[in-house]
Each structure stands twice: as C-alpha cells, then as structure tokens.
Amino acid sequence: MGKLSFDFSELPGTADPWGPSDKVPVTFQFNDVPYAPFSKTDKLGKVADWQQAKEEDLPRRYQERRRDQYHAYGASAAKLFGAEANEEDFSIVDTNTQPESKQTVLRGGRRGQMRGGRADNGGRGGRARGGGAAGNVWRDNGRNERYDGRSGNGRGGNNWNNRGNSRWGGRGRYNNSRYASRYYNREEQNKDRSPSVKVESDWPLVSEIELNKLTKLNLIVKKAAETISTYGTLNVYNKKFELFRPEPMKQSKRSTPHHPATKDPVLQKLASQEEGGVFATDSVLAQLMCAVRSAYSWDIIVTKRNGSIYFDRRPGTDRIEVDENSQTPPTDEKKDSIDSATNLSEEATAVNRSFIASSITTATHELEHSETPFEPNSKASFNTGYKYVKYSLPTGDDEHPLNVFVRSQADAYQAGDKLVSVNALTQYNPSASDDWKTKLVTGSRGVIFASELKKNNNRIARWTAQAMLGDLDALKIGFVSRKIPTNNTKHVVVGALTLHLQFSLPR
Structure with a gap:
C-alpha cells in the first residue's frame, strides 16, 4: 500500500489548545465585507435612491398597479445586512414637507x-x-x-x-x-345631605365602616331558616289588581303599629332562653343588608342587654322614600311643592297603607296563634301577621353558632297556605311616554318595572330582603299613579305584580 499524500506539517502543535487557528488565512480576501444579495432581474437604478423608502411606506393599494415592483435584492436589501457600527453621529435630513396649520372654521x-x-x-x-x-x-x-x-x-x-x-x-x-x-x-x-341624627362633638368614635366595602361581604348559611311560631290573623289577598284594570283607590287611615324589638314579649322570652343572641325586626335587618344601596341618611338603635343585642329603629323613621336612586331625585328646595322630597315621602307612605287596605278582602285566616303577642289591636290598625324565624350564622366555633332571631311581618294570606307581603310604588309626575295608566295596560310592564328598579333600587331591595328574611312565599308590588298630576290626594291603582321568592337560599 502506498504512502498517504496528506500533509500534516501545518497542523498546530499539541501544546496549543484544540480548535481553529487564531490567524485568518490569506485566502479569505472578502473578510468583513457586508453581503448584499442580488438578482439578474434587478432594475438598475440610482446609486442612492432616497425616494424608494417613501414609496415602500405607501399603502398596498397604491402599489398594486406599479410597473416596477421593489424586491428585497441588491441595494434594496442592503439595510438588512448592514454592519453593526456606531452610527450615533450619522443622521439623515428629513425631506418630508410639513403640512401648514390652518385655522378651522366651524360651520x-x-x-x-x-x-x-x-x-x-x-x-x-x-x-x-x-x-x-x-x-x-x-x-x-x-x-x-x-x-x-x-x-x-x-x-x-x-x-x-x-x-x-x-x-x-x-x-x-x-x-x-x-x-x-x-x-x-x-x-x-x-x-351634602343632612344626617338623620346630629353627631355631637363629644361622642366617641367606636368604629367606622365604608359602605363600598360592604359590597364584598358574603356569608354562606348552611342551615335552613327555622320557623319558631306565627301570631295574628290575616285578611285574604284579592287578585283583582293583577288584571291591570285601573281603578280608583280608596283612602285608608289605618296603619300598622310600631313594636320595637326590645318590647316584644316573644323576643324577650327567647332572649331569656338564648344567651348571646341577636334580636331584630325584618325592616331593620333589611336596611343593614341594603346599606350600600341607600342614598339618604338613616340610623338604627342598638341595645345590649344581658349579653343579647337588640336592633331597633326610632319611631317615625319608617317613611318610604321616592326615587331615592334616581339620577334626578326630588329635593326640598321648594318645600311647599307637592313634589318635594318630604311631601312625596309622606304621600308614598299613605299610598302604601291605602293599597294594602284596597288589596285585601273581608275574609280572614288565623295563624298558629290567632292573637298577636302585643296589646289588642285598635280599629285603626290592620290585621297583621307576625312570623318569628331563627337563623344560625356560622362562627369560628361550629358548636356555638351565632343565633339571630327575626320578627317578620306578613300583610295578607293567599290560598295554599301562603303568606305574602304587599307594597306599592307611586308615580307622581308622569310624562306622555311613561304614563302608567296607559303603558301598563298596553303591556309595557317589564320596561316600567326595570325603570323603577333603577330609580327605587334601595326601596325594592329592602322589600325583597324583608320577604326573604321572613321566609314568605311572595311579594306583591302595586303600581299607583295620581289621578291628576297636580293633586296628591286622589290616586288610581293601575295594577299589581307578583314576585315569587325563587332564590337559591335554603328553606
């Protein structure tokens, strides 16, 4: 076999590290020369074509009919392979024409x-x-x-x-x-609205809670509401207004007496048996639950007695507000006007009482205890039913939950052993486009009720919360309008809706 013709004399010595040589061979004549691709079909243009960059920036629709398209060859692509040199001192003069500023004339x-x-x-x-x-x-x-x-x-x-x-x-x-x-x-x-109670300067601040933080509060009640007992006699509800046939409403001077939780004999008896419980009425708890929806000031009375806590409201603070959440709520700037906030509130409270009296019949239904736990009702008061409910709220100790006892109120009885709550909305200054006496009859009930949900959000939410706290079966809402917009003493019942409390709450 012949001698190999390979010459290994130019290989680096073994003492040197292995790898390519640190010297560039002479054959690399075009070392460090930027590469610019080219094509035989390139159009020969100028040495420095300053207009080319502007034409490349044109929208595509302006380049579709051009005869000579610009391709990424030759000088066109040289900028893609430029050397990485320091060009901080290099600048190009901007040859773009600046538009002249003209004064705009509005016509x-x-x-x-x-x-x-x-x-x-x-x-x-x-x-x-x-x-x-x-x-x-x-x-x-x-x-x-x-x-x-x-x-x-x-x-x-x-x-x-x-x-x-x-x-x-x-x-x-x-x-x-x-x-x-x-x-x-x-x-x-x-x-700035005046507070419901004047805060004196010497009152110590116990705690301060921002209303917007209450929106994030949520409590899951695992146990269903427990009905303790029912008291009173209720009149049977009349469904005639649900046909939406406008009918004049008769004025009624009857009212529901106010019984604070601290003077309720049933709650006092439960307090003697339950240590560390909370006792309240449905209206007070509903106000606390809907606090973030309120726009007017309100207050409650908290009484701590023998380890138990009572929540009450002051007498005379149960008036119904009108358009509280409206973008243009009524004001008291003109107190003599029948459309002032105070006069509208008094009107709505009277309308609510009259609507309850108009929506019940003379037939009655006795609850578990036919007599109320309070003093005998006078002839000037409604037949009212009271339902006492117990809620067990979870705490850190599963064996000792927080028991809340609620006295709820029912306004009427409906067939099927149902207890219902009856309330009314009032329209005081209707326009031609939203007059209840015509729009509710023709079928625009959903639109009108959605509008009332916006203007009286706190009011309707409180009614709903009260019915849910009392574990009632339905909520009746009537629509009452003035017979004449300038007269706040004569009203017309346009109709009534039924809200079934079909919420995902334990029963």
Whole structure:
C-alpha cells in the first residue's frame, strides 16, 4: 500500500489548545465585507435612491398597479445586512414637507338653514336649530334668534353666552340638551345631605365602616331558616289588581303599629332562653343588608342587654322614600311643592297603607296563634301577621353558632297556605311616554318595572330582603299613579305584580 499524500506539517502543535487557528488565512480576501444579495432581474437604478423608502411606506393599494415592483435584492436589501457600527453621529435630513396649520372654521348644518350671529373666533353661528349639527357659538351679539336662548342651547350646538331670546333654548343654568342631565346629576350626587341624627362633638368614635366595602361581604348559611311560631290573623289577598284594570283607590287611615324589638314579649322570652343572641325586626335587618344601596341618611338603635343585642329603629323613621336612586331625585328646595322630597315621602307612605287596605278582602285566616303577642289591636290598625324565624350564622366555633332571631311581618294570606307581603310604588309626575295608566295596560310592564328598579333600587331591595328574611312565599308590588298630576290626594291603582321568592337560599 502506498504512502498517504496528506500533509500534516501545518497542523498546530499539541501544546496549543484544540480548535481553529487564531490567524485568518490569506485566502479569505472578502473578510468583513457586508453581503448584499442580488438578482439578474434587478432594475438598475440610482446609486442612492432616497425616494424608494417613501414609496415602500405607501399603502398596498397604491402599489398594486406599479410597473416596477421593489424586491428585497441588491441595494434594496442592503439595510438588512448592514454592519453593526456606531452610527450615533450619522443622521439623515428629513425631506418630508410639513403640512401648514390652518385655522378651522366651524360651520353649522346645511339643513333647515337659519342665519346665525357672527362668532368671535371667526366661525359662523349655526344654521340648524341652535347652532347646527356641529356649530359652536361662543358669543352671539347679533340679532335675536328664534332657536337660541340666553345661556341656552338648541338641539345641535353649544351656546355659552347667547344674548338672544329663545323659543327652544331654556334659561336655566344647565340648559344644554345633550349635557344638561349630566351636570345636574353630578351636582345632585355630590350634594351634602343632612344626617338623620346630629353627631355631637363629644361622642366617641367606636368604629367606622365604608359602605363600598360592604359590597364584598358574603356569608354562606348552611342551615335552613327555622320557623319558631306565627301570631295574628290575616285578611285574604284579592287578585283583582293583577288584571291591570285601573281603578280608583280608596283612602285608608289605618296603619300598622310600631313594636320595637326590645318590647316584644316573644323576643324577650327567647332572649331569656338564648344567651348571646341577636334580636331584630325584618325592616331593620333589611336596611343593614341594603346599606350600600341607600342614598339618604338613616340610623338604627342598638341595645345590649344581658349579653343579647337588640336592633331597633326610632319611631317615625319608617317613611318610604321616592326615587331615592334616581339620577334626578326630588329635593326640598321648594318645600311647599307637592313634589318635594318630604311631601312625596309622606304621600308614598299613605299610598302604601291605602293599597294594602284596597288589596285585601273581608275574609280572614288565623295563624298558629290567632292573637298577636302585643296589646289588642285598635280599629285603626290592620290585621297583621307576625312570623318569628331563627337563623344560625356560622362562627369560628361550629358548636356555638351565632343565633339571630327575626320578627317578620306578613300583610295578607293567599290560598295554599301562603303568606305574602304587599307594597306599592307611586308615580307622581308622569310624562306622555311613561304614563302608567296607559303603558301598563298596553303591556309595557317589564320596561316600567326595570325603570323603577333603577330609580327605587334601595326601596325594592329592602322589600325583597324583608320577604326573604321572613321566609314568605311572595311579594306583591302595586303600581299607583295620581289621578291628576297636580293633586296628591286622589290616586288610581293601575295594577299589581307578583314576585315569587325563587332564590337559591335554603328553606
């Protein structure tokens, strides 16, 4: 076998580390030269084509019909393989033309043209009603316009300082048809309301809880509500109003007497048997449960006696508020007006009593104990049923839960051994588009009830919570409207809805 022709004389010595040589061979003549791909179909252009970058930035729709498309070859792709050198001192002069700033002249719409006054900023007044679709008249010193008002606006534009008389524009402070309710509502929401109880300076602060933090509270009750006993005699509920046939409502002066929890003989007897329990009425607990929904101030009385805690409300604080959660709630600025907040509250409370009296029959039904635990009812009071319920709330100790005893109130009895709660909503100043006497009869009940849920959210939530706390079977809500908007003494019952308490709560 012949001698191999391989020459190993140029190999590095074994003393040197293994790997490529640290010297670049002479054959690498194009070392450190940037690579630029090319194609034989490249178009020969300029040495430095400064216009090319601008054309590449054009949208695709402007390049579809170009004869010579720019490809990533040659000089076009040189920027993709540039050397990583320090180019901080290198800059390109921007040859783009800057657009000239022009003063914008606002003009009104073209339809329904009306000549407006001359504006201070160079624009013309609106041609459409009140300034046009986009016209803003900052100061109108011209002739009196038909549709522009003093500090008012028409339908299309803003007129901050118009000195003309108005037919469509108003004269109020917030008279912009688009933003009027927004600024008015902001002022009403930020308005400081007087507290229900005057806090004296020498009262010590025991605890302070923010209402928004109460929305995150949740308590899972594993045990069902336990009915202890029922007292009283109830009248049978009449379903005639559920047919939605408007009928004049008869005024009633009967009322439900107020019995605080501290003077309830049944709760006192339970307190003597139960140590460390909580005793309250359904209305007080419902107010606490719906505290985050309230917009008006309220207070409760807490009494601690022999290890037991009692929750009560002050007499005279059970009035029903009207449109408490509305964007434009009623105010007491005009106390003599029948639509003031105080007068509406008194009216709603009286309407609620009269509706209960109108929705029951003369037939009666006796509960477990036919007599109430209180003194004999007078002729000026309703037949009321009382149901005592016990709730066991979980604590850290499973063997010693917190027992809460609730006295709930039922207003009527319904066939099938059902106890129901009866309440009423009041409409005091209806418009043509939401008059209950016509809209509820024609079938717009869901829309109207959804609107009432927004305006009287706290009120309806409290009614629902009271019915749930008392483990009642249904909640009846009546719709009562004024016979004449200017008379708050005569009303019409338009109809009534039934809310079945089908909630995922243990029974």
